[in-house]
Amino acid sequence: MLEVTDLHARYGGAHILGGVKLTVAGGEVVALLGRNGAGKTTTIKSIMGLVRQISGSVRYEGRELLGRPPHVICRAGIGYVPEERRIFADLTVAENLEVGRRPTREGAPHWSVAHLYELFPNLAERRRNQGKQLSGGEQQMLTIARTLMGNPRLVLLDEPSEGIAPVIVEQMARVIAELKREGLSVLLSEQNLHFARLVSDRAYIIETGQVRYEGDFADLDARPEVSEQFLAV
Amino acid sequence: MSFYFAQLLTGLANASSLFLIACGLSIIFGVTRIVNFAHGSLFMLGAYIAYSVVTRLDAGVFGFWFGMLAAALAVGLVGLAMEFLILRRLYRAPELFQLVATFGLVLVIQDVALAIWGAADLLGPRAPGLARAVRIFGEPIPQYDLALIGIGPLVLAGIWLLFHRTRWGILVRAATQDRDMVGALGVNQNWLFSAAFFLGAALAGLGGALQIPREAVSLQMDLNVIAEAFVVVVIGGMGSVAGAFVAAVLISVLNAFAVLVFPQISIVLPFVVMAVVLVLRPHGLFGKPGSGHGAPGEPEAPLRHMSGRGRMALAALVLAMLASPAVAGDFTLILLVDLLVAMLFAASLHFLMGVGGMVSFGHAAFFGIGAYGAALAVKTLGLGMGGAMLAGPLAGALGALVFGWFCVRLSGVYLAMLTLAAAQIVWGITFQWQDVTGGDDGILGVWPAPWASSDTAYFYLAAAICLGGIWALRRVVHSPFGYLLRGGRDSPVRAEAIGLDLRRHQWAGFTLAGTLAGLAGTVFAFSKGSVFPDVLGIAQSVDGLIMVLLGGIHALAGPLLGAGVFVLIEDWVSRLDFWRFIFGAIILAVVLLAPDGLAGGLERLRRLLRRTTGGGAAR
Numbered sequence A: 001m002l003e004v005t006d007l008h009a010r011y012g013g014a015h016i017l018g019g020v021k022l023t024v025a026g027g028e029v030v031a032l033l034g035r036n037g038a039g040k041t042t043t044i045k046s047i048m049g050l051v052r053q054i055s056g057s058v059r060y061e062g063r064e065l066l067g068r069p070p071h072v073i074c075r076a077g078i079g080y081v082p083e084e085r086r087i088f089a090d091l092t093v094a095e096n097l098e099v100g101r102r103p104t105r106e107g108a109p110h111w112s113v114a115h116l117y118e119l120f121p122n123l124a125e126r127r128r129n130q131g132k133q134l135s136g137g138e139q140q141m142l143t144i145a146r147t148l149m150g151n152p153r154l155v156l157l158d159e160p161s162e163g164i165a166p167v168i169v170e171q172m173a174r175v176i177a178e179l180k181r182e183g184l185s186v187l188l189s190e191q192n193l194h195f196a197r198l199v200s201d202r203a204y205i206i207e208t209g210q211v212r213y214e215g216d217f218a219d220l221d222a223r224p225e226v227s228e229q230f231l232a233v
Numbered sequence B: 001m002s003f004y005f006a007q008l009l010t011g012l013a014n015a016s017s018l019f020l021i022a023c024g025l026s027i028i029f030g031v032t033r034i035v036n037f038a039h040g041s042l043f044m045l046g047a048y049i050a051y052s053v054v055t056r057l058d059a060g061v062f063g064f065w066f067g068m069l070a071a072a073l074a075v076g077l078v079g080l081a082m083e084f085l086i087l088r089r090l091y092r093a094p095e096l097f098q099l100v101a102t103f104g105l106v107l108v109i110q111d112v113a114l115a116i117w118g119a120a121d122l123l124g125p126r127a128p129g130l131a132r133a134v135r136i137f138g139e140p141i142p143q144y145d146l147a148l149i150g151i152g153p154l155v156l157a158g159i160w161l162l163f164h165r166t167r168w169g170i171l172v173r174a175a176t177q178d179r180d181m182v183g184a185l186g187v188n189q190n191w192l193f194s195a196a197f198f199l200g201a202a203l204a205g206l207g208g209a210l211q212i213p214r215e216a217v218s219l220q221m222d223l224n225v226i227a228e229a230f231v232v233v234v235i236g237g238m239g240s241v242a243g244a245f246v247a248a249v250l251i252s253v254l255n256a257f258a259v260l261v262f263p264q265i266s267i268v269l270p271f272v273v274m275a276v277v278l279v280l281r282p283h284g285l286f287g288k289p290g291s292g293h294g295a296p297g298e299p300e301a302p303l304r305h306m307s308g309r310g311r312m313a314l315a316a317l318v319l320a321m322l323a324s325p326a327v328a329g330d331f332t333l334i335l336l337v338d339l340l341v342a343m344l345f346a347a348s349l350h351f352l353m354g355v356g357g358m359v360s361f362g363h364a365a366f367f368g369i370g371a372y373g374a375a376l377a378v379k380t381l382g383l384g385m386g387g388a389m390l391a392g393p394l395a396g397a398l399g400a401l402v403f404g405w406f407c408v409r410l411s412g413v414y415l416a417m418l419t420l421a422a423a424q425i426v427w428g429i430t431f432q433w434q435d436v437t438g439g440d441d442g443i444l445g446v447w448p449a450p451w452a453s454s455d456t457a458y459f460y461l462a463a464a465i466c467l468g469g470i471w472a473l474r475r476v477v478h479s480p481f482g483y484l485l486r487g488g489r490d491s492p493v494r495a496e497a498i499g500l501d502l503r504r505h506q507w508a509g510f511t512l513a514g515t516l517a518g519l520a521g522t523v524f525a526f527s528k529g530s531v532f533p534d535v536l537g538i539a540q541s542v543d544g545l546i547m548v549l550l551g552g553i554h555a556l557a558g559p560l561l562g563a564g565v566f567v568l569i570e571d572w573v574s575r576l577d578f579w580r581f582i583f584g585a586i587i588l589a590v591v592l593l594a595p596d597g598l599a600g601g602l603e604r605l606r607r608l609l610r611r612t613t614g615g616g617a618a619r
Helices: A040-047 A070-075 A093-100 A113-119 A121-125 A136-148 A166-181 A193-199 A217-222 A224-230 B002-032 B039-056 B061-085 B097-117 B143-165 B167-184 B189-211 B221-236 B241-261 B263-267 B269-280 B308-326 B330-355 B364-379 B385-407 B412-432 B455-477 B480-490 B492-497 B502-528 B538-551 B558-573 B579-593 B597-612
Strands: A002-011 A014-024 A029-033 A053-060 A078-081 A154-158 A185-190 A202-207 A210-216 B133-136 B139-142
Touching (some): A002 A040, A014 A040, A014 A053, A014 A210, A029 A040, A029 A166, A029 A193, A040 A154, A040 A185, A070 B167, A078 A136, A093 A113, A093 A136, A113 A121, A113 A136, A121 A136, A136 A154, A136 A166, A166 A193, A202 A224, A210 A217, A217 A224, B002 B039, B002 B143, B002 B189, B002 B221, B002 B241, B039 B061, B039 B189, B039 B221, B061 B189, B097 B221, B097 B538, B133 B143, B139 B143, B143 B167, B143 B241, B221 B241, B241 B269, B263 B412, B269 B385, B269 B412, B308 B330, B308 B455, B330 B455, B330 B502, B330 B538, B330 B558, B364 B412, B364 B502, B364 B538, B385 B502, B455 B480, B480 B492, B480 B502, B492 B502, B538 B558, B538 B597, B558 B579
Parallel strands (some): A029 A185, A154 A185
Antiparallel strands (some): A202 A210, B133 B139
């Protein structure tokens, strides 16, 4: 479904990604692991068209997306949930969802506002509150709901478990499981190995802008030296 | 009592038209982050178009209001064309570069209006059915004023509904906060930007159209209104429509009463209010700190010392210039002095903006203070040229010291607007204070000392001072103080986190820039023999901005190149008919061809030539 090859990215003079290669198949949840500054967020932003100096190839369902503007990439069926949440603080919960609304898409589950309020009951209660009045966990739920309003087939989740309470992390894991059940593909970046193991089928480990490991979690657990080398802090 | 009530109503009527133009400006800035200097031109076009439509149709009630709406629509389409043909190509250019394009548009629209409607003021018809006055508490109040008082809140309510009840409005509000995120959610920003421009321009056009029963339509409407519109937007908070309304009422009502006490105050009052508001609330009454996701953040490459070849080329250029009196005539020498003054002025502004990261829309303040300081030293204190040449930059330094203290507390567009306010306050005082400054008549007879009075001698004096000033600035840029300023420009948070008192250093940088601008003003005053309030005007500040931005803000040579090209082109075109149109068109062409400024454009050209002549020749 998604095939990234030889992805390079720069910010000014700094070379952040040096030839990242990864794939995500239909219905699969894939984790992108790595330490702070390894290039996880840049990989996700590059796929989404949010990094200007990039080269390589990002193919999605056979279509080259590299160099296309973010709105085209979104319309192709890729949803993006940013790391810093980026809620529209002055808009209400309902208005935030409205910004994300896109027409239904063939081959993708359709998410109505009612359906999302069922999945995220907290948001239903707070639909008239402004984004800035929500707690961190509620904001995280709102970004995911807002992205789902676009009826994506693939969701890019940037560090979903970062900076939220453990009880919300659990809820987050349930949401990702629900997405998988609905047939969505997910690429999530994560530092939390435990959380990633809970929700994903496979993992990539990225370090200094290159993929250093790929495999499933059974394999990763059998080789403790790998996580020692690339994930331990 | 009733008199004061009448005064209040006049203030409210003024507030309505001010609100219309300001809220359009605010919407455009909120969505696109473009500071649209051409917004006053759109206001003026609205007035002219409404005049033409209403006088051609027979002036019934229907004809009049149809004319108003037609003008709004037509100006909206002009705004759409501006966005679509020019500004859209510049969204990826460095921040503020779009500003130059809007300056170019101001010039172009000026001459287009001149060609179509002529230079004479046009007196529009009264509004049919509203041409008389009604008595309220015994005071005559024009009916049309009452209509205006109603129109302002009506438009505000309409915009509120649009922004809260339609999908488009929700998208606009979302984009005002984080437009990249809106794009990542599948919204095509281009359409949003075009629509924002259409709406903003239409509101400006409506504001201008509604003025025709109240004031004569003239070619000065554009710049007369733009400064005040900026003030309103800034006081309200950039991007906030409700803020613009509150600010428009505040300014207009305050003004209506202040003129009763102190008639001269109306020129400076809005700017004083803005300065007070910004010092108390750095983002205006209803504004918020801009989100970090607003502007495309492209880190700036570090400045490099000039290469050996570059130094040689520069030395050759300076030598050629210094040798020119041997061959050049007096006119050329006078032009060269203008060039030197412009270069120093632009270099000082570039130091402030490019190195210090403090954008100034009012740098002419210090140029003018320097010029007036020198002139007053000669005329009032009776000092000779030597003393006056010290007094000028000293005055500039003092002015920058005072205004800088306020300005470094702000950042971004708000800082720029406060500098504009500072310049307008100084201009207003100079303009009004007849006894000291001579007001509109200026100060005459500011001539150099006898030994420097020949064109050649003064040219060498000007060259020594201006080139010396530019050289000193370059030294400072490459000194630890310069590193510090650049560090503060790139990341204020990090600079302060490592223990730097950034504000103090910025204050010092601001003062240095003001001093050198004052020095440029001093040289200017003695070269012309007189000073007029123009040297403090918006146009002078804008000239400096064009030189710096057009030259290329990311290169030290940029402002020099920009000043050179600017002065030479202006000298050439200002002899032609419709020179503003030509000049504006040239600016637009340069902006579109070299979105990174002349310095960047030349660099790209050089690389291209190298590639085509083959890599072997290059290295």
